[in-house]
Amino acid sequence: MTGNWLIELTGIVLTALLAFTVGMFYGGLRRKVIARAQNRVGPPVYQNFLDLLKLQGKTTNVTHGLMTHLAPVWVLVAAITALLFIPVLHGGLWFPNFTFKGDLIFLLYLMVMGSLGMALGVGETGNPNGAIGVSRGLSLITGYEIPFVLSLVAIMIQFHTTSLTDLMHYQQATGHWIARENPFAFLAALFSVLGMFHYSPFDIIGAPAELASGPMSEFGGKYLGSLMTGGSIFAFVKLVLITDLFLGGAGHPDAYTGAAGVLLGLVELVIKTFLLYMIPVSIGIVMPRFRTEQAVRFFWRWPLLFGALGIIWAVFWK
Amino acid sequence: MSETKDIRIITRPTKEQIRQAQIDFAPRCTAAGRVNDKETQKMVQYILNFARKHSLFLLAYGTGCGAIEIPATLTSRYDAERLGIRGAATPRQADVLMITGYLSTKTLKRVIRVYEQMQDPKYVVAFGSCTINGGMYFDSYNTIKALDRYIPVDVYIAGCMPRPEAVLKGFAKLQELIQNGNAGNGECYRKNLDWYRANQQKVIKNWDFPDEYNW
Amino acid sequence: MMTTQDIIRALNETFELKAEVLRGNQIRVSMHKKQVAPVLLYLKNQWGFIHLDHVSCVDWIEENVFELVYIVYRPQDQLTVLVKTKIHREHPEMENMEGFWPHMRTYQREIREMFGIEFPGFEAPREFILEGWEEIPPMRRDFDTRGYVKRTYTTRPGREDAWSVREYITRRTGEKLPDFARKYSRD
Amino acid sequence: MGIIYVLGILIIGALAAFFVDDLNRKWTGPVAMLAGFGAAAAFAFLPGGIVRWRILGFSMHWETDALAGFFAWIVLGLSALALMYSVKYMEGKARQGYFYASFLTSVAGMFGVAVSKDLLSFFIFWEIMTWTSFLLAIYNAYYGVETKGIKYIIFSAIGAYAMLTAIVLALGQYHSLEFSDLMAAGAFRFSSGNWYIPVLLLLGFAVKAAVLPLHVWAPAVYPKTPMSFTAVFSGAMSKMGILGMLLILTGIFRSATGWELTLVRWVLGWLGGLTAAWATLQAIRQNDAKDLLAWSSVAQLGYIVTAVSTGTRLGLMAALYLALLHAAFKGSLFMVAGAVEKQAGTTDFRRISGLIKRMPWTFLTALIAIISLAGIPPLGGFVGKWLLYESLISETHAYFLVILIFFASTSAFLYSYRFLFGLFLGQEEEEAKQITEVSWWMLIPMLALSAVSVVTGMYPGLIFRPAARALESIGLPAGQWDMSILSNVWGNQTDVFTVGSTVGILFVLWALFITFKGKKNTRWLTTKEISTSGEIPAPEDNFTFQRGFFQPFERAVGRLYRSSMDQLWEDIGAALEAFFGFIRKIYTGNAQTYAMYVIIFVVLLILFRNYIF
Secondary structure, three states: OOOOHHHHHHHHHHHHHHHHHHHHHHHHHHHHHHHHHOOOOOOOOOHHHHHHHHHHOOOOEEEOOHHHHHHHHHHHHHHHHHHHOOOOOOOOOOOOOOHHHOOHHHHHHHHHHHHHHHHHHHHHHOOHHHHHHHHHHHHHHHHHHHHHHHHHHHHHHHHOOOOHHHHHHHHHHOOOOHHHHOHHHHHHHHHHHHHHOOOOOOOOOOOHHHHOOHHHHHOOOHHHHHHHHHHHHHHHHHHHHHHHHHOOOOOOOOOOOHHHHHHHHHHHHHHHHHHHHHHHHHHHHHOOOOOHHHHHHHHHHHHHHHHHHHHHHHHHHO | OHHHHHHHHHOOOOHHHHHHHHHHHOOHHHHHOOOOOOOOOOHHHHHHHHHHHHOEEEEEEOOHHHHHHHHHHHOOOOOHHHHOEEEOOOOOOOOEEEEEOOOEHHHHHHHHHHHHHOOOOOEEEEEOHHHHHOHHHOOOOOEOOOHHHOOOOOEEEOOOOOOHHHHHHHHHHHHHHHHHOOOOOHHHHHHOHHHHHHHHHHHOOOOOOOOOOOO | OOOHHHHHHHHHHHHOOOOEEEEOOEEEEEEOHHHHHHHHHHHHHHOOOOEEEEEEEEEEOOOOEEEEEEEEEEOOOOEEEEEEEEEEOOOOEOOOOOOOOOOHHHHHHHHHHHHOOEOOOOOOOOOOOOOOOOOOOOOOOOOOHHHHHHHHOOOOOOOHHHOOHHHHHHHHHOOOOOHHHHHOOOO | OHHHHHHHHHHHHHHHHHHHHHHOHHHHHHHHHHHHHHHHHHHHHOOOOEEEEEEOOEEEEEEOOHHHHHHHHHHHHHHHHHHHHHHHHOOOOOOHHHHHHHHHHHHHHHHHHHHEOEHHHHHHHHHHHHHHHHHHHOOOOOOOHHHHHHHHHHHHHHHHHHHHHHHHHHHHHHOOOEHHHHHHOOOOOOOOOOOHHHHHHHHHHHHHOOOHHHOOHHHHHOOOOOHHHHHHHHHHHHHHHHHHHHHHHHHHHHOOOHHHHHHHHHHHHHHHHHHHHHHHHHHHOOOEHHHHHHHHHHHHHHHHHHHHHHOOHHHHHHHHHHHHHHHHHHHHHHHHHHHHHHHHOOOEOOOOOOOOOOOHHHHHHHHHHHHHHHOOOOOHHHHHHHHHHHHHHHHOOOHHHHHHHHHHHHHHHHHHHHHHHHHHOOOOOOHHHHOOOOOHHHHHHHHHHHHHHHHHHHOOHHHHHHHHHHHHHOOOOOOOOOOOEEEOOOOOEEEHHHHHHHHHHHHHHHHHHHHHOOOOOEEEOOOOOOOOOOOOOOOOOOOOOOOOOOHHHHHHHHHHHHOOHHHHHHHHHHHHHHHHHHHHHHOOOOHHHHHHHHHHHHHHHHHOHHHHO
């Protein structure tokens, strides 16, 4: 966090813009991939930008009260704050925003802030579908957070740090990814990522057919647009977090320097995150939908076992 | 021989007669819909219209037999998503309200409610002969005969039933209208609310809508 | 194994009814409206006609009666009995039989709404399919559908050829309208 | 001499309130409130000093060192605010003199517990506190309350007898009841010959802190007590158990190693964790706000017990921090429940909903308190959670206990949301239209308690400094604490000030954007105008989803919900009853039976005299 505030501010804005663009493109790619898997042409890759523009261009909007009005704000703030505390690129002057000022446990709690604020807004609309979706979503959180925490605790005790930057330093120094150092923790984290993205088979929250898109059911126009933006940024945040934790992050300040280094780092980041993102997407294409208790039980069964194995591995690895 | 003449008398009127009749039939929203013509519209408006026409969230109000054409249109065979058309779950998110077939007065009430809950700019695509002129229900005591007496309609898709190709053609027409700025009649609906309310209340006997028009 | 003849014999002996074979496995028997309930119960309990296929109502305006047809079915050997009765069109009333079959309720609601036939002691809500209906029941043949449509709805111009289908057909084919058609024509 | 003044003000205030009530009911509350604030002011401005006296050969020793000061501030501050709250809350209720006298006396008892430095006065004040709180628990004397109060008093009695036994044994062994002497003599060490003294004392404290097998009284009594006292009951009085644990376990913590510490960490830590998890699971399925809060405070006490059991720098800091913060947000939450109960007549989720437009300030309080309870940054609760996790991960290496605690605090999101949704969100009931906001006499204490959460979210050092002094005063490791930077033993840190300011700035920016973008075209609808498939909801029907809210979660948890801790105690009670019934069969109250016993005895004597003599 050295350097004058102007560079920092520029870095923050650049990070947010990068996350927004990449996230939106990933959403479009997901739709394209699903369409191709269904033997369709599918929408163009930039379709999400058009949707967002259209939603923000709606000339009338409705809201049901202050909490509903602020629900997208919660989501956006949670996403961007989490983004600012995650090192997008490793080291260097670029994108280090507040990396040294928050650790993993803080990130864990920050990442549920958005969904809780959203839940409050949904509750105020008075739409029963929204409330049902929220109850399902919160139940699902208790499902996928536990294996995630298990894997995080595993790598914390394995490397004696709770800081994301330290973990990246380790991986960059000894070219060993933590996915290789502690595969069980990586597996558990992958499972919980499946849950975090709320794609099929864990999309019971906003099931369009039975719940009328659940929590989203009362949001339209600029509110839905802001929710889309926040969701895209948040998807990128999750991907970058997993990449930094387990896949060695991106960027080599010692190897490349200056703009070239940043560019190559970004390319590496995009490749890694895209490959990671394709896991939940491709699973979502072929999987049917779980009921809520089935999903929660699933997370409490195998991912929990993998997480526990990861902890044991970490204890005996030391 | 004279009867044959009578038959000719009963045959359809000419296109001019029909157009003339159309103008005094539902005159309101055809002209007032032109909020911004292609000549007058600004650059921002042009870009917005481009986004609007390429991202249509479709709320299919599946009444009657036409509902079965929607899955065929949206799924792999005739992939409507390549035009940016995707299903929306609730009227709050939707841009296009699609009425697929006849409307009984009981259903019409819900349709009007749903239409009023959609956000501007909002478009209505009426689907099948029944929405145009009652179709085979032309003398049914319980189905409306012409939809645009009750809510403004942007595009009619004729046929009983229109095949998915026809539906896509209709959507292409809607996109063209949007780009020209001739679509989206929510504003004019609000302007001529009394006329529409009068028509609706003439049909819907147990009228329990809220007094002010809330969207 | 039951045959149609057994049912006919049983009905004739028990209720002195003139049941006859309509076609194949179908038996038709018409009776006074007071007999319908006992006959239906008898068929259901004694002869295993456990399924109520349908209850339909026909408006014989020429004879000034409604004809109610209860169709019951015996699944073992696919026997069907049409229990018919005629009730007068003025203040039409029929016995409330919702206790016999659960779905009799639905049929009775529909018939009450569409034909205005009252079922004394039938507690179901009156409004079933129509909302806020103010005219006479629409399925009665003296209900002027054409007039109601003309009064209520506005038809798009260009549909004049549809105004009198029957006239159009008769003009084209040259044949004359039958009397009842001319008498109770919708035009 | 400040201690004497504080106690004197409280006792005099109690008597005054009791007698003023007979003269003029209107003045009872204000008098009690004055007493509460006066006590707080006296404690703030007068030097605490040391009080010693001998009574019946026993030496009493009261002293306000930093630890006592910390807990006394929890007690006095919360009680003063609660008294201010109850001025309007108790308005129009019967037996206010009784209520306020018991209230102030129990505050005096808690204060005494906090400041007393010898076991005897500790025990005396403890009993004062317990009995007065029992009187308040049966204040709403309608059917069923008595039995629940009996449950409370029975468990308290178990704890009290355990403590009394320990005191007698300690006196017999060490001939002194001073904490310092006993500590020096190692009386509170398991390794010392008589390990049962600390065990018995811990049992007594565990009852008050509602640790797992002994927790059943708390969910039964908290909802039935008047809410203005339940705030103190759950916020301050349960912390006395934590204080006692600290005092007892100090000796073990000082000896930073050894099997004793391991034992404490395992047994007490896991008991705390299980308490948290179990109580959270119970709170999720409650349908009444007060029951939910009661179970949730049991769960929070579980966190604090776990934090105490670590005995490390971060852990003890987490314990003290959570103790104060839990007093703040749980106090304000119980006050919110009381406000809703006063205005709406019920706190049952299934009967009330959509109060946010009617009681906005109450909702704001509840929102802040709930966010702080759930531990979401940037509010104060997060700091306590952070300290607890870091201590468990980096200091005591209790990895699976961390998972248990985290499961509890993740499931806590569920009941947190249920509380807010059930009372304030959802569609408005028709009969709830005339509900109005509570008066400022009730709002100011709530908002003041919420402000604690907000401020400590940015500057937790405000609590760290006195807490560190408190820990040092009993010779425990405290270390250096920054104003807003948390750091664990591995040197990783979290700057909550940066977090708070970032979240604040972004929130304001986005709120402005979403408010002023297309402002004139944004319509604010009522909760009735929802898009439910084109239907128009009639004014009387309410679509709010309230029954079986977390049914999927309950199905997922499944069989855990079928077991009940009450059942265990009922079985034990039944067994005891049977045993005593058997005794009763021998000692029938009938004189003839006794005569028969005598005769039989004589006959036997005569028969067998040859063998006896």
